[in-house]
Amino acid sequence: MDRQEGEMKLERLTQIVLGRPKLVIGLVVAISIFFIAQFPKITIDTDPKHMLPATSPVRQYNDKVEKDFVLHPDVIVLGVVNTDGIFNPKTLTYVKDLTNAVRQIPGVIVRDVDSLSTVENVFSKEGELVVKPALGDIPQTTEELAVLRKSILDNSLFVGRFISSDGKAIAIFIPIETGANGKEIADKIRTLLPKNSGLNRFYLAGDPVARDTFGTEMFRQMGLFSPIAGLVMCIALWFMFRNGIVIIANMAAAMISIIWSMGGLIGLGFPVHIMSSMAPVFLMAIATDSVHIFNEFAFRLSEGQDKRRAILETMKVVGPPVFYSDITTAVGFAALATVTIVPVKIFGLVVAFGTLVILLLSFTFIPALLMLIPEKHILKLASAHGKGEKxxxxxxxxxxxxxxxxxxxxxxxxxxxxxxxxxxxRIHVNNNMVHWFKFNSEVRTADRIMNKYLGGTSTAYLIVQTKNEGAVGDSAFLRQIESLQRELEKDPLIGKTFSLADYIKRANLIMHDNVPPFNRIPDSKQEVGQYLFLLQSAAKPRHLDNVVDFSLKTANIIIQLKSWDADVMKSVIDRANSFFASHPLSEETNFKPAGIAYFNMVxxxxxxxxxxxxxxxxxxxxxxxxxxxxxxxxxxxxxxxxxxxxxxxxxxxxxxxxxxxxxxxxxxxxxxxxxxxxxxxxxxxxxxxxxxxxxxxxxxxxxxxxxxxxxxxxxxxxxxxxxxxxxxxxxxxxxxxxxxxxxxxxxxxxxxxxxxxxxxxxxxxxxxxxxxxxxxxxxxxxxxxxx
Amino acid sequence: MKKVLSFLAIVFMLFVSVFWTKNVYAQDTQNGKTAMSEMLLAYYYPQTDAKSEISMRIVNRQGQVRQRRLTMLRLNQTSGGDQSYYIYFHEPADVKGMSFLVLKHPGRNDDRWLYFPAIDLVKRIATSDKRTSFAGSDFTYEDVSGRALDDDGHELIGEENLGTQPCLVVKSVPKRQGEAEFSYRKFWIDKTTHLSLKVEHYDFKGKIYKVYETQEIQTIQGTPTITKAVMKDLENERYTEITMKNVSYNVGITSDIFQERLLRRPPRQWIGE
Missing domain, CATH: 1.20.1640.10 (Multidrug efflux transporter AcrB transmembrane domain)
Known part of the structure; x- marks a missing residue:
């Protein structure tokens, strides 16, 4: 029988260990030192996009969309809220100065910082087209402020994106370079924020802030709670066994398995992810399995057996269940290797490996330590359990x-x-990264406030791909896009959408001196083309590149979501699907979602x-x-x-x-x-x-x-x-x-x-x-x- | 007595050194300003009038190309001063017939009108903006029509050969920071033709983000003329190539064509189909 054989071998192992306890402990310490030496190589990765492998079609398509439409993957949103309204010289000066100041921060993509003071406002005034920075020189008089307020709030391209419709909140969009740390940049931005700013409040939101704050906080929390958890367990062990060696043995087993598995992970060059950062806590939990050994050992000792015999007998009876329970635990975690998500796979394998280390230690290191317990301690341990079967x-x-x-x-x-x-x-599958922070935390509060006033802190894209060059400039096509946007916006959590349709409508309106009936897509393709030409000359090229490609073949609808719930993105896709089912696109035209919200959902x-x-x-x-x-x-x-x-x-x-x-x-x-x-x-x-x-x-x-x-x-x-x-x-x-x-x-x-x-x-x-x-x-x- | 003498000597030396450094500084900015003013004249003001056919190729990072073809008529009112421009777009097809009239007044805002044939409407465009793109290209409106000499402080920072051409290197810093997209620009100005061969644009962190390069200079009617140039946006990986064809000077363009109402009926003697 191989089971019996296996158990026999384990028994032999324990016998060998008991012959040379010091050698075994020395060996374990030496191996641990090797793994500790790997720790300085640690790298950390908190980017949720790396959850999907680089070869995943969703990730590749997302990268392509971001590249083709010159979209920045990582954007910090700085919100300025004044409940009395932001149209006062002080708040406006803050906005302008902050926009300039954040551009000095390393890691910020200088030219693409967008706020009212960097974007052009194109509007109609007494029959003329006026092109000028939305927020240029700060007006000082009430009349001038009222004019500015009107010129900005009248521009539908700004409302919900750069400014709230009630004029109480403003957003500054700060794109950061790939690889830049969102939390570090957010901290630098915080040092720029004015003190004693009266009613003005400043909020930092956006995916990089949440993600990198979580990353930093994660290690702090792990660093704090792992030792506290260990300490509490030590105290509990003391009350159970009143024996220092038992505590040392138990905690050492946990520590060694953590060192070996995390050291191995780092040594092999894998970054530590949100998932694998939790491995130590899990291993500490699994290591408590060795309590069974101590429990039985204490019973055996109190039955009057000698130490060596007590250990052998203990391992003989406890060995098989310990063996099987650790094996099943390892199998449970190793099963995670079947998941396509790389960090989850790695996490499963790390914990499975750590569990096997615990198993190995249970049959070698722990018996060796028990062997070294001085006689007087043994008597104490035995007396703690009383004599005989009590x-x-x-x-x-x-x-x-x-x-x-x-x-x-x-x-x-x-x-x-x-x-x-x-x-x-009734289980509801959902995930929300911002909800990983507590309700009153800085990150979650900022997100909540920004979403209350503005279009939304989470972003998705709907890419509509047509077959022919120039097809996007077709009036019927643009109207269809526009209807889709109105349909999407019916969801209260879909705050703001914008596309080429919005730009063209806006151009049509201002070309016709703000006469309301012209707030629509014009009828001829030629007209659309000429407005597009006007817009190209009145904006940064990048802003139009965000919504349409050069050949007018592909359009991008940018969607702002007021919640990071995966569910909201699902609602976007469902609504788009049912919309296109009842309003079919022309042949060979299709749409595909992308963006961080879609990414998170996937x-x-x-x-x-x-x-x-x-x-x-x-x-x-x-x-x-x-x-x-x-x-x-x-x-x-x-x-x-x-x-x-x-x-x-x-x-x-x-x-x-x-x-x-x-x-x-x-x-x-x-x-x-x-x-x-x-x-x-x-x-x-x-x-x-x-x-x-x-x-x-x-x-x-x-x-x-x-x-x-x-x-x-x-x-x-x-x-x-x-x-x-x-x-x-x-x-x-x-x-x-x-x-x-x-x-x-x-x-x-x-x-x-x-x-x-x-x-x-x-x-x-x-x-x-x-x-x-x-x-x-x-x-x-x-x-x-x-x- | 010795003490007094040495004191006087020190005072004198201090005075001289202050004067000397100040003078060198003045000289350098003076030279910078001169070089820049010569460049502006050579590039934007050669001869009295000019007619050219311009092709623009805008290429984005996907390799997609946007073509523009236009005819540009220019008439100087005064050398280095007011100018009139008439720009007519031939291509792409949907913008054919759009035309653009600019009355340039260095030192104050230009007068601009744009004609939209699709709705048969001329719109006056009021702008003080320095950052807008010219027709969706990587050239800004300012790159095409020139930036006023006094908007920047110019400093000659050295001399350098670009290829075989000896150049003056001038650093220009906007006097009103934050108004332009750049925090400063560096020009390589050809010593013989006074045309700029290269312009580097630096952002607010001092990082280079846009480069202009002259690719071809032809001498037309005795005037060295840039006939091919490129503007590269290094960050967005876009570039715009500009090619001038059929450039001719002193063709007899008159002021009367630079009228708002003529945008609807382009002067056919200058502008073909």
Whole structure:
């Protein structure tokens, strides 16, 4: 039997380790130093666009669109809000001065900073066309200010983009170079903002600010909460074992696995992404599995065994469940390698590797450390657990309760499961990067305020491609584009759209001295061409290049969205699809979305469904492993149930409370897979051993009742003894990660709360439902399982 | 006595050095301004009048091309002073017949009119803007019609050979910063023809973003004339090539054609179909 052989080999390994504990520890330290040496090479990548591989068609098309239409991928939006209105000399001076000042900042694309003081306003005045900077010399008198206000607010191209329709907010668009850090530039902009500016408020929004602030904050939070989580776990370990070596062993195992896996990641030249930054926390959680070793070791010692024998016996009984639970955890994470999203793939492999390191350490480093515990400490550890088989009375009571009240327990479970199912039905898949910040954070507040006043901080493009050169200049085509824009704008979260149609309409209006009926697309193609010519001479070439190509074959509709929800972009696409279904474009004309909002939607979709997909694969793999480990289909399913139940409940609650199923939540599903299964493996494994070890049945009539009481005894023992390890593990874990609820970033709060919930739930599910189910199905299980 | 003498000597030296540096500075700006003024005259004002056919090729970073063909008539009112321009567009087809009248007044805003044949309408265009593009090209309106000498401070910063041509290098800094797109420009002015062979545009961070280069000079009726040039936008990866054909000077253009109402009926003796 290869299973037995495998376990024999593990036992041999432990024996070898116990012969040379110092050598083993020295070796582990040496390898760790090698991996630590890789850390200075660290590179960080927070660009969500890198979620998709460089070869992905969406990314390539997006790059092409940005290149063809000279669009800047990274734009910071500086908002100036004055609730009394911005048309006063002070605010206008701020706008003009800030526009000039931000251009000095390294990383800012100087010429393309756009605000009212850099764009031309073309308007009609007493029959003349006036072309001049929208905000030139700052007027000082009330009359002049009123004239300026009218000239700007009358220009539909400006309203919603550069200025709010109520004249209370202004936006300055600051494109930054690729690779420039949005947070650093935002910080530099903050130093330029005037102090004591009265009613004027300044806000910084836009994708690069959110993304790079998150990137910086992410490492700060990880740097802060990883040690706090570790500390809390140390304290909890102290109360459980009152032994320094145990704490050192546990924390060292976690640290070493983190160092090896992160060092390996960095050494191989991969950048650390939002996802992989969370790997240390996950590994710390997985490392708590070694508590089972300490728990059993303490029991064995207190039973009076000598140290070496206690370690060997401990590894003999705890070894297989530790082995299988770590393997299933590793498989769960490795399943993420099937996802197309590169950072997710890397994250899965890093954690899987780290888990294998923990597994290796459990059989080498930890026994070696235990071997080095001085005798007096051993006595303390043993006395802490008391002499002989002394169980916690409450756990014994719990065990009896589970065995005796199996049916009601099962019924409660079924009811909970049905409730969870209704919650699962209501799960809403969505993601919103700005919501990764807390409601009152600077980034989210800026985004909210800007979206309240202006067209929207998120951007999408709809590229309409025609077959013939010049087709975009066709009046019918432009009218169709215009109707599409009106259709899109019906969604309150789609704030502002603009296209060549808007420019041409505006030109037509001002050519006809602002006579309202001319606020429309002109009828002849020639007229469109001549207005376009006028506009080309009255604007920066780039602004027209943004909306139409040279050959008038392709048009770009720029769409501003008031929310970073992936859902809003879906609404754009749905509305465009249904619009073109009822107003078909001419033959061989098609449209394609692009831009950051679309990009976010696509990778969210891929991350989320990729996660779900790999999660389902993980479930199947874990089930196969369980069947293999228990050598029984039924026992495999049984060990699988607490996992399924935990997941159903957790995501049922997500659905019921209306929390979006977003990326952090999706990542957690894989964690739950690995963690929740551990307890069941330990429980079932230890139960089997106990059931086998216990004295065999007597001959004759008492057979049935004896076998029944033997089963009960074994179940109650499992609840009380390995069950204690399970609960200790769960509490330790939950405590460590509950502190993350105080994080400033919502994904970490989610991770903290969810990890704690998963641990507590899966431990309870394993310790309560497994005995109840085994009790109820013992006839079938025991016969089938051949226990 | 020695003390007094040495004191006087120091005062004298200080005085001389102040005078000397000031003088050198004045000389340099003086030379810069002279060179620039000669360049403006050679480029924008040669002879009394001129007629030329201009082709523009605007190429974007996708390699797409926009063509413009136009006829330009120019008449100097005074040398280095007021000028009149009549520009008629032949191509592309949808703008054919559009014409542009400019009465240039250095030192104040030009008078401009644009005629739209599609709606048979002449519009006067009032602008003080220095940054607008000329007909969608990489040349600005100012590049085509000239920027007033006094809008910038000019400084001769050196002499350099461009190819085999000895050039004066002049740095021009706008007096009103923020009004133009550049923070300064550098001109390479050919010492013999006074035409600029290269112009570099620098942004507010001192980074070069646009380069003008003369590609061909022909001597027409004794006047060295730029017949081919290119303006490259380095950041947006666009460029515009400009080619002059059938340039002729002193053809007898008269003031009466530079009238708003004549935009509808272009003078056929000068402008073919």
């Amino acid at each position: 169980f916690s009375p409450s756990l014994l009571r719990l065990g009896r309760f589970c065995v005796e009240k199996a049916k009601p327990i099962l019924l409660v479970g079924i009811v909970l499961f049905i409730v969870a199912m209704t919650g699962l039905m 990778w969210n979709h891929e991350v989320l469904w990729g996660m779900v997909n790999s999660f389902l694969w993980g479930l199947i793999l874990v089930l196969i492993l369980l069947v293999f480990q228990t050598r029984s289909f039924l026992w495999g399913i049984l060990s699988f149930l607490p996992l399924l139940f935990t997941i159903a409940l957790i995501y049922g609650v997500v659905g019921l409370i209306g929390k979006d199923f977003d990326m952090p939540v999706a990542v957690l599903s894989t964690l739950s897979l690995g963690m929740a299964i551990d307890f069941a493996i330990h429980f079932v494994g230890r139960f089997h051993q106990r059931y086998k070890e216990a004295p065999r049945k007597p001959e004759g009539d008492g057979l049935a009742s004896y076998s029944q009481s033997h089963l009960k005894e074994a179940l109650i023992w499992t609840v009380a003894r390995p069950g204690k390890g399970i609960f200790l593990n769960a509490i330790l874990f939950a405590l460590g990660f509950a502190v993350m609820a105080f994080s400033a970033l919502t994904p970490y709060i989610t991770v903290g709360v969810f990890m704690a919930a998963i641990m507590i739930l899966s431990s309870v599910m394993s310790v309560i439902y497994l005995p109840a189910l085994i009790q109820l199905g013992h006839r079938k299980l025991i016969k089938e399982g051949g226990v």
